[in-house]
Structure formats: structure tokens, C-alpha cells
Amino acid sequence: MGLTNAMKLSLLRIAAGGQTFEHRYAPDELDVSAHAFTLNEPAHVSGRVKPSGQDFHVTGELETHVAISCDRCLRDLFIPVHETFKLVYVPANEARSSHGEREVSEQELDFVYLDGDELDPMLDIDQLTRDQLELALPTRILCRDDCRGLCAQCGADLNETTCQCAATVDPRWQALADLRNQND
Ligand SMILES: [Zn+2]
């Protein structure tokens, strides 16, 4: 497969007809510490890399579940991910010399620049998988559309209980609390 331990695919020897890749990440195999989600079950990524001139077209799919907490009530959620992707990897040297003037003919495709050594360009499957996981998640993570969140005063889960804070709060402070909630 041409894969090294770090899940990088060398692009140097890819045949004109392309090459497939596939990996099943164990939950602790992929470092997602920079993200808000965690992986509790394996992530299965597979796809195909095909040279196109200087570039490489990558298509594939990703399947797993991620654990992430609700933006409002912080409840743990388990979100299924089934993402298909179409990417164009552009060699770093080409990107540097012609980025900005380059005509993007395939506008439905994302462009991702290959990092690192121009003499041995690599497709970083780890990074691809992390990026696709992030893209697969909605911008607002809610356990349900009308999640009532936590009371800003006492922390009570307002989906499950009602607290007395709202009833007793001075309306002038309520405006502040509302503002704070909006910013959350
Ligand atoms: Zn919630």
C-alpha cells in the first residue's frame, strides 16, 4: 500500500491509474486533542488517489461516530459520521508559484496543499481524516433544536428541571445573563 506508520501515502510512485487506500483507526490511534470531539469507536477511512497533471485528486469516504458535548447543556452526544470527500492536493512548490493566478476549473473541489518535502510529497491520511471529521460536524452542536441549556446562575439543566433563578433575578441582571447566554 505504500503506507508508513504515520499513515502517510507517498505520492511519488502512484500509477497513472491511481491507487486506493484504506485504514481503520483505533479510537486512540488518531490524535484529535486539538478538536472538541473524541473518538470512541474506530474510524474507517478509504479512498482513491489519482494523479492529474501536477496535482492529485483524492476521493473517498469516512465512517465513524464521534463523541462531543451539546453546546448548551454539555450533555455527551454520540454523532454518526458518514462523510464523502473530494479533494485536490496541490504540490507545495506549485502552490507557492502559481497560487492566486491559478484557474480553478473544478469549483466543487477543495484544494489542499501538500506539505513538506517537494521531492517526496506525502498525502497525510491522519490530517485528512481529522479535517473531514471536523467538516462533518454541524457548526452548532445541540442535543435537540430546542435544548434549554444550563441555568447561567445555578448550573441546573433546564431540560430536566426548573430552577428559581429566573424568577428571582433582577430584570437588569437578566439582560446581562441573556447577553452572556448569547455569547456562549
Ligand atoms: Zn443540550
Ligand SMILES: [Zn+2]
Ligand atoms: Zn438556576
